Amino acid sequence: MSKEDIEIFNEIAPEYEEVNDFFSFGIDRIWRRQAAKYAILDIKTYSLLDVATGTGDFAFDIMSLAKISNKNIEITGIDLSNRMLDIAKKHAEEKNFKIDFEIGDAMQLQYDDNTFDVVTNSMALRNFDSREKFFLEAFRVLKPGGKLVLADTARPVRFPIKIGFYLYSRILLFEGSIINKGYSFMVNSILKSDRNKIKSICNDTGFKNIFMKNLFTGIPFLLTAIKE
Numbered sequence: 290m291s292k293e294d295i296e297i298f299n300e301i302a303p304e305y306e307e308v309n310d311f312f313s314f315g316i317d318r319i320w321r322r323q324a325a326k327y328a329i330l331d332i333k334t335y336s337l338l339d340v341a342t343g344t345g346d347f348a349f350d351i352m353s354l355a356k357i358s359n360k361n362i363e364i365t366g367i368d369l370s371n372r373m374l375d376i377a378k379k380h381a382e383e384k385n386f387k388i389d390f391e392i393g394d395a396m397q398l399q400y401d402d403n404t405f406d407v408v409t410n411s412m413a414l415r416n417f418d419s420r421e422k423f424f425l426e427a428f429r430v431l432k433p434g435g436k437l438v439l440a441d442t443a444r445p446v447r448f449p450i451k452i453g454f455y456l457y458s459r460i461l462l463f464e465g466s467i468i469n470k471g472y473s474f475m476v477n478s479i480l481k482s483d484r485n486k487i488k489s490i491c492n493d494t495g496f497k498n499i500f501m502k503n504l505f506t507g508i509p510f511l512l513t514a515i516k517e
Contacts, residue, residue, distance in 0.1 A: 318346075320509040321411055324440035325350035327513050328409050334361040335406035338430065340395045340423070341413035342366030345377030345388065347440070351409065352386050365405075367393025396422045403432045414441045420487060424494035431516040437496060439512040440504070441487075484510050 328337060328351045339348040348366045355362040366388055368374050377390045393399055395410070395417055408427040417423050427437055488501050496514035503510050 317412070317509075320440055320504050321347050321350045323504050324411065324438060324511050325354050327511065328407050328436075328438045329354050329358050329360060330406065330436065332406070333359075334363075336363045336404070337365070337407040337409060338398075338400070338405045339364060339366040340393075340398075340408060340410045340427070341416075342368050342377060342390065343370070343373045343411075343413065345380055345390065347409060347411035348377070348388055349380065349384060349386060352384075352388060364388045366390045367395075367398075369394055396426065398426045398430050400430045402429050404430045405435060406432055407436050407438060409438045411440045412442065414439055414487065420490050421494065424491055424496070428495050428516055433516060435516045437491075437512075437514045437516070439487075440509060441512075442509045484512075488512065 325347065337351065339345075339351070342348055345366055348364050352362065352364060354360075366374075366377060367390075368377075369392065371392060374390045374392065377388075381388045381390065395413075396419060408431055410423075410427075414420060414423065424437075431437065484501065488499060491499055491512065491514050495516070497517045498513075498515040500513045501510060
């Protein structure tokens, strides 16, 4: 991600959560909670890295489920936007969640090989400069048997949702151009995202047992995979 792109996310950080709720009618919260369930493992204690964590929403959903499930998860959330992380840290303090938030690049993770049991990413994969680099880095830092859990959005392929989303995206692009060009950037990234291509890249980088399913409305999707 370029310095300009990082500045865009720094700029929109204060209203990022509210605008996401507005654009998705609050449904983005449902997507994340559905996906967060797949980050809860059978083992009692494990470590998890949430890449491009933003304001920490996905990490918080996972931590909430972990507490309900009586799991001990050590969560680290990384992002290139310091302002997003500032908000994440504030929310973690309010929720009394112990999560480590730090600056980090999905394309060049600062962790040793075989460090984490789970790597997660929510609604950011489509914005990465290189999905191949992300999958390779996720594979590298996962322990053998570790799990990758992704939740993202891509252009729908089935009618009538395909037509409905295209029309709605025109509205979002117009509104985004008025509010902040960062939102137009995010809508365009959805339009350019192909879920089948993402699955293919995941397979090519060494992951096995790849599972993909559409979530609510067919625009968001879930992908899980295992490092054998």
